[in-house]
Amino acid sequence: MSWIARAASPNGLRVFEAAARHLSFTAAARELRSTQSAVSQQVRALEEQLGLVLFERIYRGVKLTEAGHALFVSVQEGFATIDRTIERLQHKQRHPHVNILTDFSFAAYWLMPRLPRFRERHPHIDVRIVTNQGVLDWRAQEVDVAIVFCDERALAGGVPLLLREEVFPVCSPGFLQRHGPIVDLEGLRRAPLLTLTADQGQRWLDWPSYFEQLGGIAYLEASELTFNNYTLLIQAAIAGQGIAMGWRGLVDDLLESDMLIGLHELSLSSRRGYGLVDARPDATGEAKRALQAWVLEGAAQGPGESGQG
Incomplete structure (x- = not known):
């Protein structure tokens, strides 16, 4: 900062x-009450x-010189920047925000049904949700x-x-009436079967690994529809277009409302x-x-307690 800039008092400006x-x-x-x-x-x-x-002093007033006009433009811009910064900082203090990164399915079926309760408890906190269906790299966002x-290594590492x-x-109740009962892997x-692709390196269970781990039998690849979005896959299951793989904690509300029926005897962990x-x-x-405590x-x-605060 130059000596001249330091010499110009803020009040004088x-x-x-x-x-x-x-x-x-x-x-x-x-205006200044002076x-x-x-x-x-x-x-x-x-x-x-x-x-x-x-200023040039003229009859009944003043007008800006060339130097005065240049300084006026700069001072106005400076004061406007200060005002915007103060407003942003005050808003941030009044309304702190938190950014959450998760995938589409967790956001749609776990987070969103519960989020109104968080906002009731913390109305001053702004929540911003970022979703991605691929491998989530929070370091890049x-x-x-x-x-x-x-995977188990991350969980064992303290996550x-x-x-x-x-x-x-x-599946939907109507689908089960048409195709059921389905009581074993052979019938399943x-x-x-509705398939969720894992072509971006996701590690969740898919139908081939499900059949192999649960019964050691081959997967017939009889899927009629394949999706890269779990939300659309579940909507297809609700519409009676096939059997989807349901994740405990994500489909609980749909089971409770009888929009879907779970074949729990064929569960795998x-x-x-x-x-x-x-x-x-x-x-x-x-x-x-606050958000971390609320999520935990x-x-x-x-299940069935998602409406609680």
Whole structure:
């Protein structure tokens, strides 16, 4: 910062800005709750500090010189920047925000039904949800918390477990009436199966690994529809177009409302599951702490408790 910039007092610049905006020392004094003579003295002092003539005194007023006009534009821009910064900081203090990264299915079937309760409890916290169906890399995005599908190594490394992976076939009541009963793997593999692709490296269970791990039998690849979006796959199952793989914790509300029926006798569990990752461990704040506590609390609740605060 130059010596000249330091010599220009903030109060002198404020008085100058008001006088230049009104082109009147009297109107500036009225706005600043001062006197015309005080404003004139402040402006003259600023001109002496800067070694510049900022105003031409004319009959019944003043007008800006070329130097005065240039300074007026810069001062207005500077004050506007300060005002915007103060407003942004005050808004951030009044409304802290937290950014969550998760996949489409967890956002749609676990997070969104519960989120109104979080907002009731913390109305001053702004929540921003970022979704992606592929492998979620929270390091490459500006997020505070990531809820991601983790393998056993990540969970063993200290990532808090929210939902252990437990899957079972689900279908609509109408589909089961037409194609049922389905009581074993042999009947299941001959039914139309809805497939969720894992072509981006996702590690969740798919039909081939499900059949292999549960019964050691071959998968017939009898799928009629394949999706890369779990939300669309579940909508197809609700519409009676086939059997989907349902994840415990994600489809619970749909089972409770009888939109889907779960074939629980054919369930399979793994050591994987959804974990809660602190994407910015060095950053602390009320919003992130509140969200982390709320997510862990929600994960500890059983099915049918998603409406609880």
